[in-house]
Amino acid sequence: xxxxxxxxxxxxxxxxxxxxxxxxxxxxxxxxxxxxxxxxxxxxxxxxxxxxxxxxxxxxxxxxxxxxxxxxxxxxxxxxxxxxxxxxxxxxxxxxxxxxxxxxxxxxxxxxxxxxxxxxxxxxxxxxxxxxxxxxxxxxxxxxxxxxxxxxxxxxxxxxxxxxxxxxxxxxxxxxxxxxxxxxxxxxxxxxxxxxxxxxxxxxxxxxxxxxxxxxxxxxxxxxxxxxxxxxxxxxxxxxxxxxxxxxxxxxxxxxxxxxxxxxxxxxxxxxxxxxxxxxxxxxxxxxxxxxxxxxxxxxxxxxxxxxxx
Amino acid sequence: xxxxxxxxxxxxxxxxxxxxxxxxxxxxxxxxxxxxxxxxxxxxxxxxxxxxxxxxxxxxxxxxxxxxxxxxxxxxxxxxxxxxxxxxxxxxxxxxxxxxxxxxxxxxxxxxxxxxxxxxxxxxxxxxxxxxxxxxxxxxxxxxxxxxxxxxxxxxxxxxxxxxxxxxxxxxxxxxxxxxxxxxxxxxxxxxxxxxxxxxxxxxxxxxxxxxxxxxxxxxxxxxxxxxxxxxxxxxxxxxxxxxxxxxxxxxxxxxxxxxxxxxxxxxxxxxxxxxxxxxxxxxxxxxxxxxxxxxxxxxxxxxxxxxxxxxxxxxxxxxxxxxxxxxxxxxxxxxxxxxxxxxxxxxxxxxxxxxxxxxxxxxxxxxxxxxxxxxxxxxxxxxxxxxxxxxxxxxxxxxxxxxxxxxxxxxxxxxxxxxxxxxxxxxxxxxxxxxxxxxx
Numbered sequence: 001x002x003x004x005x006x007x008x009x010x011x012x013x014x015x016x017x018x019x020x021x022x023x024x025x026x027x028x029x030x031x032x033x034x035x036x037x038x039x040x041x042x043x044x045x046x047x048x049x050x051x052x053x054x055x056x057x058x059x060x061x062x063x064x065x066x067x068x069x070x071x072x073x074x075x076x077x078x079x080x081x082x083x084x085x086x087x088x089x090x091x092x093x094x095x096x097x098x099x100x101x102x103x104x105x106x107x108x109x110x111x112x113x114x115x116x117x118x119x120x121x122x123x124x125x126x127x128x129x130x131x132x133x134x135x136x137x138x139x140x141x142x143x144x145x146x147x148x149x150x151x152x153x154x155x156x157x158x159x160x161x162x163x164x165x166x167x168x169x170x171x172x173x174x175x176x177x178x179x180x181x182x183x184x185x186x187x188x189x190x191x192x193x194x195x196x197x198x199x200x201x202x203x204x205x206x207x208x209x210x211x212x213x214x215x216x217x218x219x220x221x222x223x224x225x226x227x228x229x230x231x232x233x234x235x236x237x238x239x240x241x242x243x244x245x246x247x248x249x250x251x252x253x254x255x256x257x258x259x260x261x262x263x264x265x266x267x268x269x270x271x272x273x274x275x276x277x278x279x280x281x282x283x284x285x286x287x288x289x290x291x292x293x294x295x296x297x298x299x300x301x302x303x304x305x306x307x308x309x310x
Numbered sequence: 311x312x313x314x315x316x317x318x319x320x321x322x323x324x325x326x327x328x329x330x331x332x333x334x335x336x337x338x339x340x341x342x343x344x345x346x347x348x349x350x351x352x353x354x355x356x357x358x359x360x361x362x363x364x365x366x367x368x369x370x371x372x373x374x375x376x377x378x379x380x381x382x383x384x385x386x387x388x389x390x391x392x393x394x395x396x397x398x399x400x401x402x403x404x405x406x407x408x409x410x411x412x413x414x415x416x417x418x419x420x421x422x423x424x425x426x427x428x429x430x431x432x433x434x435x436x437x438x439x440x441x442x443x444x445x446x447x448x449x450x451x452x453x454x455x456x457x458x459x460x461x462x463x464x465x466x467x468x469x470x471x472x473x474x475x476x477x478x479x480x481x482x483x484x485x486x487x488x489x490x491x492x493x494x495x496x497x498x499x500x501x502x503x504x505x506x507x508x509x510x511x512x513x514x515x516x517x518x519x520x521x522x523x524x525x526x527x528x529x530x531x532x533x534x535x536x537x538x539x540x541x542x543x544x545x546x547x548x549x550x551x552x553x554x555x556x557x558x559x560x561x562x563x564x565x566x567x568x569x570x571x572x573x574x575x576x577x578x579x580x581x582x583x584x585x586x587x588x589x590x591x592x593x594x595x596x597x598x599x600x601x602x603x604x605x606x607x608x609x610x611x612x613x614x615x616x617x618x619x620x621x622x623x624x625x626x627x628x629x630x631x632x633x634x635x636x637x638x639x640x641x642x643x644x645x646x647x648x649x650x651x652x653x654x655x656x657x658x659x660x661x662x663x664x665x666x667x668x669x670x671x672x673x674x675x676x677x678x679x680x681x682x683x684x685x686x687x688x689x690x691x692x693x694x695x696x697x698x699x700x701x702x703x704x705x706x707x708x709x710x711x712x713x714x715x716x717x718x719x720x721x722x723x724x725x726x727x728x729x730x731x732x733x734x735x736x737x738x739x740x741x742x743x744x745x746x747x748x749x750x751x
Contacts, residue, residue: 042555120327121328128324149737150340151710151736153729154732181336184331188328244572261572263570264697274580284573285569288568288569292565303638308641308645
């Protein structure tokens with residue numbers, strides 16, 4: 001069952017792709033000129049998507065005379081790897097991790113804990129909202145769905161006052177809790193879609209076999225929710241990985257900055273040398289880029305599953 | 311234990327973590343935001359006054375009231391001026407007893423404040439001198455005399471017996487002084503502050519320009535819905551049909567979504583950088599435009615300035631989020647049952663007709679989600695504005711940047727009023743979109 005569910009988004013698209021091509025063309029041939037134009041359009045947009053990244057990587061290896069001079073677009077004449085050394089060590093204190101690495105680790109730690117907390121809490125809540133029968137569950141569900149439209153900034157000020165009073169600034173807890181709370185609505189929405197696909201007969205069978213509510217939840221529901229977990233994981237990750245405002249106000253201390261805020265502060269606002277800044281940006285992008293290159297299919301499938309279920 | 315009670319306990323246990331998280335991080339803070347937005351605590355310090363504080367400032371406003379303050383300490387003068395700012399009172403300051411008497415005999419003040427800690431014995435001496443003056447020489451014979459100290463060490467009774475009407479301890483703390491001032495100021499000179507004062511001031515005050523901020527956010531929303539979404543929909547339709555290289559294109563288009571917004575902002579900042587061609591400081595786009603002859607002069611187009619800033623941020627937003635919406639919509643295209651498509655094709659429908667009459671109506675729910683995300687996303691946009699426009703952002707405001715600016719300047723109540731408006735806008739637009747899509751069904 002779990003395997004079956006997991007492959008669903010991929011296999012559906014695969015059969016679609018296989019079916020639609022030849023059969024449809026038999027019915028009505030697409031105008032070849034139109035087809036060529038479509039391809040040109042697609043390629044142009046792909047170039048627009050890739051070019052800034054190419055530009056970033058090349059200018060991270062140049063010095064100012066090239067970036068701003070006569071070699072803006074071409075490959076660097078001299079490959080200045082020293083830019084990377086400079087970006088890596090910039091602002092580094094004796095005996096400490098390089099700032100970029102520190103920020104990166106902070107972001108990872110926060111993202112991982114946010115995802116774990118969101119998953120657990122959301123699946124439990126969804127179980128109560130969809131599988132258990134009680135009065136008022138519709139209302140509670142609506143309450144959670146309010147979170148989809150509420151902008152995260154609206155609770156910033158009271159939260160900040162509370163967080164600074166509890167001395168939770170410059171730590172992980174405040175950000176993890178905030179991000180989880182704001183990811184919760186989407187997670188519950190996606191979870192509901194997945195959980196309603198699990199036949200209720202399974203619960204009943206488990207009950208007859210002597211499984212209690214908790215047993216059913218951990219032994220039957222949780223394993224079957226695995227595909228949902230990766231989907232929720234993707235959405236939660238995107239949110240917590242990119243967030244700047246909360247991160248900049250809660251964790252402004254150097255040791256706990258996340259990647260977005262850290263990067264924006266790393267070189268100050270008016271750096272004259274472009275190369276090292278470009279190198280810093282590249283270093284910060286690279287890990288995500290590598291993960292994406294290897295897992296792009298899976299990431300997209302999970303993301304799309306969320307779109308359809310939600 | 312009966313089964314029903316057990317079931318109820320289970321429900322509570324399963325729901326509790328989510329509820330606690332949701333209520334404590336989202337619902338309660340938003341209620342506080344709403345509550346703050348109606349208070350007058352513009353100077354409230356960040357050290358936390360979540361529920362009733364001792365530093366509560368009474369809200370009153372009395373622009374016509376004349377106040378004389380005898381204060382020997384310049385720091386304290388500045389702080390007092392700050393305290394009085396909200397009340398619109400502009401106090402005159404004197405530094406010692408002699409000038410106090412001189413000034414008080416010339417101008418008719420409503421209220422005279424004397425700092426007993428910095429004036430010392432002068433505080434009692436000068437009031438005696440004032441009272442000793444004849445009624446035609448003393449312009450301030452009706453004025454209320456208030457003694458105050460800064461550290462709470464002065465003896466209240468000494469001054470009340472010495473001729474003062476009122477005494478305020480630890481005046482810089484505010485609350486005591488406010489009480490005294492309310493007693494001292496003639497009632498007809500006090501202006502009532504309306505409860506929505508913060509909401510009015512953020513639109514009226516010159517530096518707040520919240521109206522412009524909302525206008526900018528709405529422009530962004532319109533651009534997103536009418537440029538970004540059609541582009542994403544087009545890509546999704548073309549790719550969803552199943553063409554060669556589908557997966558590759560999909561991966562490339564989705565990829566910017568995974569890059570951190572700050573990095574994207576910085577990158578576009580460099581691409582759009584405007585310098586001067588003659589001293590080799592021009593950015594990429596300006597050089598390209600010069601290459602094809604659009605820019606003739608040495609100075610490039612200042613893409614990140616007040617005039618073009620909004621457009622530039624939109625371009626970066628477009629670059630970042632088209633992939634996001636495309637994949638959402640692509641999932642919608644893929645969810646169209648294959649037989650519906652085939653049936654239409656067999657009936658002789660062209661590709662455009664299939665898209666228009668079969669695919670798009672079928673994927674309406676996904677389009678709705680996309681539209682709502684695009685609009686609320688534009689209303690909430692913050693990162694790209696602060697990163698790309700760092701210095702200019704004051705002049706190209708959006709609601710969130712204004713809110714943060716006010717928050718960092720300790721003008722909390724107004725910042726809260728802004729976020730209340732922001733929440734309201736998000737809900738209103740979500741509702742409007744809901745209605746628009748509901749009608750067509």
